[in-house]
Amino acid sequence: MSVQITASEGGMPHNKVMAIGLIGSIVCMYLTYLNTITGTEIFSFFGGIAAVFALWWGTDTIKHLCSYGLGTGVPSAGMIALGSGVIAMILATKLSTMGLISSVMIIPIGCVIIAAIIGAILGYIANNIVNMNIPVMIVSLAELCIVGAITILGLSAMAAGSFVFADLVTGSVTFFGVAIADYQASVIGGGVIAVIFMLGAIAVQHAFNACLGPNESQDRTLMLAAECGFLSMIVVSIMSFAFISAGSAILAFIVSVLGWVYTYNQYLVMSKRDAYMWLDAKPILEKKEA
Amino acid sequence: MSALGGGHAGGDGMNPVAAVVGLVLLILALGIIYVLSPGMAFMALIGVIIGGVMIGFGVHFVPVGGAPAAMGQSPGIATGVTMLAAGAGLAGLFGGAWAAELGFGVALAGGAIGGGLMMAITCLMVNVVYVYAMGIPAASGKVAKDPITGDTFEAYKSKGTEGHGLPFISYVGGVIGGMLGGLGGTLIYLELLAVYEAFLPAALNAQAEQIVPLAVGLAGIFAVGLFLINAVLAAYNITGTIEGPHDPKFKRFPRAVVGCAVASAVCGLFAIILVVI
Numbered sequence: 001m002s003v004q005i006t007a008s009e010g011g012m013p014h015n016k017v018m019a020i021g022l023i024g025s026i027v028c029m030y031l032t033y034l035n036t037i038t039g040t041e042i043f044s045f046f047g048g049i050a051a052v053f054a055l056w057w058g059t060d061t062i063k064h065l066c067s068y069g070l071g072t073g074v075p076s077a078g079m080i081a082l083g084s085g086v087i088a089m090i091l092a093t094k095l096s097t098m099g100l101i102s103s104v105m106i107i108p109i110g111c112v113i114i115a116a117i118i119g120a121i122l123g124y125i126a127n128n129i130v131n132m133n134i135p136v137m138i139v140s141l142a143e144l145c146i147v148g149a150i151t152i153l154g155l156s157a158m159a160a161g162s163f164v165f166a167d168l169v170t171g172s173v174t175f176f177g178v179a180i181a182d183y184q185a186s187v188i189g190g191g192v193i194a195v196i197f198m199l200g201a202i203a204v205q206h207a208f209n210a211c212l213g214p215n216e217s218q219d220r221t222l223m224l225a226a227e228c229g230f231l232s233m234i235v236v237s238i239m240s241f242a243f244i245s246a247g248s249a250i251l252a253f254i255v256s257v258l259g260w261v262y263t264y265n266q267y268l269v270m271s272k273r274d275a276y277m278w279l280d281a282k283p284i285l286e287k288k289e290a
Numbered sequence: 291m292s293a294l295g296g297g298h299a300g301g302d303g304m305n306p307v308a309a310v311v312g313l314v315l316l317i318l319a320l321g322i323i324y325v326l327s328p329g330m331a332f333m334a335l336i337g338v339i340i341g342g343v344m345i346g347f348g349v350h351f352v353p354v355g356g357a358p359a360a361m362g363q364s365p366g367i368a369t370g371v372t373m374l375a376a377g378a379g380l381a382g383l384f385g386g387a388w389a390a391e392l393g394f395g396v397a398l399a400g401g402a403i404g405g406g407l408m409m410a411i412t413c414l415m416v417n418v419v420y421v422y423a424m425g426i427p428a429a430s431g432k433v434a435k436d437p438i439t440g441d442t443f444e445a446y447k448s449k450g451t452e453g454h455g456l457p458f459i460s461y462v463g464g465v466i467g468g469m470l471g472g473l474g475g476t477l478i479y480l481e482l483l484a485v486y487e488a489f490l491p492a493a494l495n496a497q498a499e500q501i502v503p504l505a506v507g508l509a510g511i512f513a514v515g516l517f518l519i520n521a522v523l524a525a526y527n528i529t530g531t532i533e534g535p536h537d538p539k540f541k542r543f544p545r546a547v548v549g550c551a552v553a554s555a556v557c558g559l560f561a562i563i564l565v566v567i
Binding site for chain 1: 303304305307308309311312315356370371372373376494496500501503504506507508510511512514515516517518519521522523525526527528529530545546548549552553556557560561563564567
């Protein structure tokens with residue numbers, strides 16, 4: 001008794017979307033490292049851009065997976081993506097202190113590898129033990145786990161200005177003019193990561209859930225995904241005022257608002273293009289007193 | 291069932307090869323933790339696995355109607371498995387986490403009661419909406435008589451539907467499912483919290499009191515992540531709608547139990563490795 005989910009054929013091939021999403025998000029993750037090189041925090045917003053790339057790719061993966069008819073609705077795919085992604089992401093941020101490679105440059109690529117392992121195991125469980133028997137299940141869950149991990153890593157890096165475990169768990173509070181380390185004033189210790197988790201989970205599943213149907217078209221769905229990503233970025237940029245300098249946070253806020261306005265306008269244009277008819281609703285006119 | 295012609299999903303059987311591979315993964319995860327840190331971390335991983343199995347088993351009790359239920363064409367609560375399980379389980383998890391400092395037993399009871407209460411209120415309000423707003427009586431489509439009250443359904447069931455409303459047995463199933471979900475989620479949280487409170491001070495060169503908010507944050511986000519993974523795997527096992535413990539689909543639960551145990555073991559391993567290395 002599952003509802004038939006129709007997805008459009010054609011458009012950009014999924015592998016191309018995956019390649020753009022994966023490379024784009026990893027490059028943007030490394031661009032946030034410019035913070036450490038230059039000693040500033042103004043490159044934090046690249047973390048959000050990495051999350052937008054990942055969400056854009058993840059939406060296409062969800063579309064690919066859900067067109068097989070999961071029977072449980074699209075949001076479940078978003079929830080398992082972020083649920084497994086957060087485990088991979090937090091473990092990856094600590095990779096540089098675990099002994100093998102001490103450079104923090106390992107973190108973004110390590111995050112992708114750990115997420116791929118967790119996602120592939122979960123995909124095997126879902127496909128073979130739970131007997132879903134969907135040909136793309138293992139690949140799709142591995143992709144979704146990477147998407148979830150990069151989304152949380154990117155948004156956390158955007159909020160904290162760094163993707164290293166020590167920076168994510170340690171904040172500082174000024175107490176009688178002296179700055180002391182405080183674990184509660186940090187992204188993970190303060191629970192900000194829970195908000196980031198839900199912002200990512202909703203953003204990754206919303207676009208296809210909203211656009212699916214007989215008239216679904218790929219570019220419109222993916223534009224909505226980017227719009228959801230920028231909307232999450234706006235919220236994270238506001239939260240980042242607590243962790244990074246005000247100038248960097250304002251820059252991140254401006255970038256996310258500009259991105260959101262552009263993608264939202266594009267989405268409206270595409271909706272008008274795909275719609276059979278478009279009526280601009282007008283407010284009900286008050287009857288004028290004679 | 292599938293739009294692009296995938297394999298045949300569902301069925302009641304279990305794939306023996308896959309089950310063996312899963313058990314090997316589970317033992318491997320336990321072995322790695324035992325080598326790295328026998329004792330507390332090993333016991334915590336076992337606790338995480340038990341919690342994950344409870345969540346996966348509990349989800350099967352929850353009456354999920356999905357979109358057809360919203361139109362009064364099938365029994366259950368009109369939303370997806372994941373949303374319901376997350377609602378009930380996270381309510382329980384928060385209830386248990388709030389009571390964490392009052393002791394292990396009190397926290398577990400708090401989690402179970404939180405999850406059960408959430409489902410009890412949800413089921414009650416769902417029935418209020420069904421009966422007084424949509425005007426439909428409760429009638430199961432899968433069984434002729436309610437196993438608890440003995441009410442017959444046949445005369446109340448509309449033609450062309452699979453039943454509608456929320457029968458008493460589904461209500462009871464929902465409360466049991468919420469309690470199991472809340473209990474499992476709280477157990478995962480408490481085990482991870484104990485591990486982080488024990489290992490984080492040494493890892494970060496900090497005092498135990500300073501580390502508490504960080505341990506709570508880490509254990510909380512991992513518990514939420516593990517909860518959603520187990521709930522979604524159980525939802526994939528159900529594939530769509532289930533009426534409660536009397537539904538024939540309920541007999542599929544052994545697959546979800548194996549799947550959730552393996553998933554919890556692997557993800558729990560990664561969550562515990564974070565601090566023990």
